[in-house]
Amino acid sequence: MKRSNVKAAVLMLAGALALAATSAEAAPRKRAPAHPKPIPVKPVVENPIADLPFPRFDHGPQVASACTTGLEGAMLRVKELEKRKAGADWLKGWEALYDWEEDQSGALIFLQNVHPNADVRTEAEKCEQRWSAFQTALGMNELVYQGAKQTASLLKDPVDRRAAQRALEGFEDSGVALPRDKQARARAIADKLGTLGQQFDRDIRDARVRVAFTEAELKGVPESVWKDQPRDADNKVTLPIDGPAYVTAMQTAEDAGARERLWRAKVNEGGPDNLKVLAQIEQLRLEQARLFGFASYDEFVLRRRMVETPARATKFLEDVRAAVVDEDQRDVVELRQAKARHLGQTLEATKLQRWDTMFYSARLLHERFAVDDEAFRPYFPPQESLRFVMRVAEKMFGIRYDKVADANVWAPEVQAWAVTDVASGRKIATLFVDPYPRDGKYNHAATWNYRNSATSVPRQAQSALVVNFDRRGLTLPELETLMHEFGHTLRNNLSATRYASDAGENVVQDFAEAPSEMLEDWVYDKKVLKVFQEVCPACKPVPDDLVDKARAARDFGKGMQVARQQLYAAYDLALHGPAAPDPMDTWEKMEAATSLGYVPGTTFPSGFAHIAGGYGAGYYGYLWSQSVAADMRTAFAADKLDPKVGARLRNSVLAEGAQKPPQQVVKDFLGRDASSQAFFDWLRK
Ligand SMILES: [Zn+2]
Numbered sequence: 001m002k003r004s005n006v007k008a009a010v011l012m013l014a015g016a017l018a019l020a021a022t023s024a025e026a027a028p029r030k031r032a033p034a035h036p037k038p039i040p041v042k043p044v045v046e047n048p049i050a051d052l053p054f055p056r057f058d059h060g061p062q063v064a065s066a067c068t069t070g071l072e073g074a075m076l077r078v079k080e081l082e083k084r085k086a087g088a089d090w091l092k093g094w095e096a097l098y099d100w101e102e103d104q105s106g107a108l109i110f111l112q113n114v115h116p117n118a119d120v121r122t123e124a125e126k127c128e129q130r131w132s133a134f135q136t137a138l139g140m141n142e143l144v145y146q147g148a149k150q151t152a153s154l155l156k157d158p159v160d161r162r163a164a165q166r167a168l169e170g171f172e173d174s175g176v177a178l179p180r181d182k183q184a185r186a187r188a189i190a191d192k193l194g195t196l197g198q199q200f201d202r203d204i205r206d207a208r209v210r211v212a213f214t215e216a217e218l219k220g221v222p223e224s225v226w227k228d229q230p231r232d233a234d235n236k237v238t239l240p241i242d243g244p245a246y247v248t249a250m251q252t253a254e255d256a257g258a259r260e261r262l263w264r265a266k267v268n269e270g271g272p273d274n275l276k277v278l279a280q281i282e283q284l285r286l287e288q289a290r291l292f293g294f295a296s297y298d299e300f301v302l303r304r305r306m307v308e309t310p311a312r313a314t315k316f317l318e319d320v321r322a323a324v325v326d327e328d329q330r331d332v333v334e335l336r337q338a339k340a341r342h343l344g345q346t347l348e349a350t351k352l353q354r355w356d357t358m359f360y361s362a363r364l365l366h367e368r369f370a371v372d373d374e375a376f377r378p379y380f381p382p383q384e385s386l387r388f389v390m391r392v393a394e395k396m397f398g399i400r401y402d403k404v405a406d407a408n409v410w411a412p413e414v415q416a417w418a419v420t421d422v423a424s425g426r427k428i429a430t431l432f433v434d435p436y437p438r439d440g441k442y443n444h445a446a447t448w449n450y451r452n453s454a455t456s457v458p459r460q461a462q463s464a465l466v467v468n469f470d471r472r473g474l475t476l477p478e479l480e481t482l483m484h485e486f487g488h489t490l491r492n493n494l495s496a497t498r499y500a501s502d503a504g505e506n507v508v509q510d511f512a513e514a515p516s517e518m519l520e521d522w523v524y525d526k527k528v529l530k531v532f533q534e535v536c537p538a539c540k541p542v543p544d545d546l547v548d549k550a551r552a553a554r555d556f557g558k559g560m561q562v563a564r565q566q567l568y569a570a571y572d573l574a575l576h577g578p579a580a581p582d583p584m585d586t587w588e589k590m591e592a593a594t595s596l597g598y599v600p601g602t603t604f605p606s607g608f609a610h611i612a613g614g615y616g617a618g619y620y621g622y623l624w625s626q627s628v629a630a631d632m633r634t635a636f637a638a639d640k641l642d643p644k645v646g647a648r649l650r651n652s653v654l655a656e657g658a659q660k661p662p663q664q665v666v667k668d669f670l671g672r673d674a675s676s677q678a679f680f681d682w683l684r685k
Pocket of ligand 1: 485
C-alpha cells in the first residue's frame with residue numbers, strides 16, 4: 001500500500017483553482033468565514049526576497065494578525081493585477097501574487113501540523129480556510145481571468161506561455177468562463193460536492209466503530225495490542241477498525257470467527273448512508289463534467305493529467321490485470337495451502353476467506369523469511385539515517401548539506417540545513433527537519449514544500465521534512481519511508497524553474513509521486529547502504545543477508561496486492577465514466593469476478609473515502625506513478641549512485657518542475673519515450 005500522500009500543503013494558485021472545479025478535494029474542509037473587509041488600493045512595490053527566516057509565532061492572536069496582513073496584501077495585488085496590461089507585465093504581476101501568497105501563508109499554514117502551542121495550530125488552521133475562500137473568489141474573478149486568457153495568447157516564449165496557460169486552465173476549471181446560468185450551477189455543484197465529501201468522511205470517522213471480544217477470542221494477538229483497549233459493559237475488549245491495532249489483530253488472531261467479525265465491521269464502515277452519498281457524488285460529478293462540455297467526469301479530470309485520457313488509463317489497468325492474474329491466483333493457492341496445513345485439513349476441504357488473507361500472509365512471511373524489522377534499528381541510528389539520505393543525494397546530484405546554527409525553528413530539536421550547489425558554490429535552498437515525536441505533532445512522515453524557488457526573481461526554495469523517528473534507530477521500512485519523503489524535498493530544493501508557480505511539486509497529481517517512489521528502492525541496494533559508513537564510521541554495517549531477506553519479503557504477495565489495487569482503480573473509473581452506474585451493484589459485480597469473490601452483506605464502497613474525495617477518477621494514479629518510477633529507475637540499472645545519471649535526473653526532471661509536460665520531462669531524462677515495460681517486467685517476475 002501507499003504511504004500518506006499528504007504533502008505540499010501550500011496553496012497553489014493555478015493548482016488549487018484547477019482542483020476546485022474538478023473534485024471535492026480543494027473545497028475548504030470547513031465553511032470559510034465571511035469575506036474579509038475590503039481594503040483601499042495602493043500601488044504595490046515588489047521586493048522579492050531570496051531567503052526568508054522561518055516565521056516565529058508564540059501565541060494564536062499573532063497568527064491571526066499575520067494572516068490578515070497576508071490576505072490584505074494579496075487582495076491589493078489582485079486589484080493591481082486587474083489593471084495590468086495583458087502580456088509579460090501581467091504574468092509578472094500574477095507570479096508576484098503567487099510568491100506573496102506562498103511567503104505569507106506557506107510556513108504559517110504548515111504550523112497547524114507541528115507547532116507546540118495548540119492555539120497557534122488552531123489559528124493556522126483557521127488561516128488556511130481564509131486563504132481557501134480567497135482562492136475561490138479569485139477563481140471567479142472575471143477581470144483576472146480575461147488577463148490570463150489574453151496573456152496566454154500573446155506570449156511567444158514557451159516557458160512564459162505555459163505559465164500563463166496553466167493559470168488560464170485554473171480559471172477555466174473554476175467555471176468563470178461558463179455562461180452565467182451554467183456558472184451558478186457549477187458553483188452550486190462544487191459547494192455540494194464539498195459538503196458531501198465531508199459528510200462521507202464524517203460518517204466513517206465519527207462512527208468510531210469498535211468490535212468486542214473476549215480475551216479467549218483474541219488468542220494469538222499480542223497482549224500489548226489489546227491490554228489497554230477500552231472494555232465494554234460485559235468487560236469484553238473492544239478493538240478499533242483502523243490503525244495498527246486492527247492490522248495486528250487481523251494478522252495474528254487465531255480465531256477465524258473473531259477475524260471475520262472485525263473484518264466485516266471494517267468493510268462495512270461508513271454504512272448504508274454513505275452508499276447514498278457516493279451515488280449523489282457520482283451523479284453530481286457527471287453533471288459537472290457535462291456543464292463543461294465533457295461526456296464523463298473521468299474525461300474532464302484526466303485531460304489535465306499525465307495519463308491524458310480515460311482510454312489510456314483503462315488500457316493501462318487492463319494490462320496490469322493481465323500481468324498479475326496468474327500470480328494473484330498462485331498467491332491465493334499458497335494461502336489456501338497454508339490454511340489447510342494450519343488447520344490440519346485437506347486442501348479440498350479448505351476455502352480461503354477474505355478475513356484469512358492477512359493472517360496467512362503474515363504466517364507465511366514469518367515462516368519463509370523470518371524477518372524481524374526490529375533487527376535493523378541498531379544499524380540505522382536516527383541522526384545518522386538523516387545524514388545518510390543527504391549523503392546519497394550529495395553523491396548523486398552534486399549538492400552539499402550544511403547544518404545551520406541558530407536558525408529560527410518552530411520547536412526544540414528541529415534542524416535547519418542549507419543546501420548548496422557544489423559547482424557554483426551557491427546556496428539554493430533551506431531544508432527543515434523535524435525528527436522526533438512530540439505531543440500535538442503530525443504523527444506520520446510527510447513533507448511540506450511550502451516555498452518554491454524561481455530564477456526570474458531572487459527566490460530560494462524551502463521545505464519541511466516531518467518524521468517521527470524512534471530514538472533507538474530506524475527499521476528498513478522506516479528508512480524507505482524517510483527516503484521517499486526526502487525525495488519530495490529534493491524536488492522542491494533542486495527545482496530551477498523560471499516561475500515559482502511551475503516549480504517543484506506543482507506538477508500533475510499522477511506525476512507527483514514518481515521520483516520519490518523511484519528512490520524507495522535505493523535503501524534495498526547494498527552498494528547504496530555502504531554509504532552509511534561514510535556518515536557513521538562507528539556504525540556496524542548492516543549484514544547483506546538481512547537486506548536480501550527484507551527485499552524478498554517486500555515483494556511477497558505482490559500478485560494479490562497489485563490485483564486488489566487494480567480492482568479499486570478499475571472500479572473508480574467505472575463509476576466516473578459516461579454511464580455513472582449504481583455504486584453498490586457495480587462493486588458487487590466487479591468483486592464477484594475476483595479470485596476470492598464478493599462476500600454477501602458487505603459494502604466496501606461505503607468506506608472508500610479516496611474516491612469520494614480527492615482521488616475520484618484518480619485512483620489509477622497509484623499504479624501509474626509506480627510504473628513511471630520503474631521506468632525512470634532503469635537509467636540507474638548499472639549504478640544507483642552514478643553522478644552522471646544523477647545530474648541528468650536533476651537537470652531534466654527535478655529542475656524542470658511543471659515547466660514542461662510530464663511526458664516530455666521523462667523523455668528528456670531517459671532519452672526515449674516513456675514506457676511501462678519495466679513496471680510490467682517487475683509485475684511478471
Ligand atoms: Zn509521497
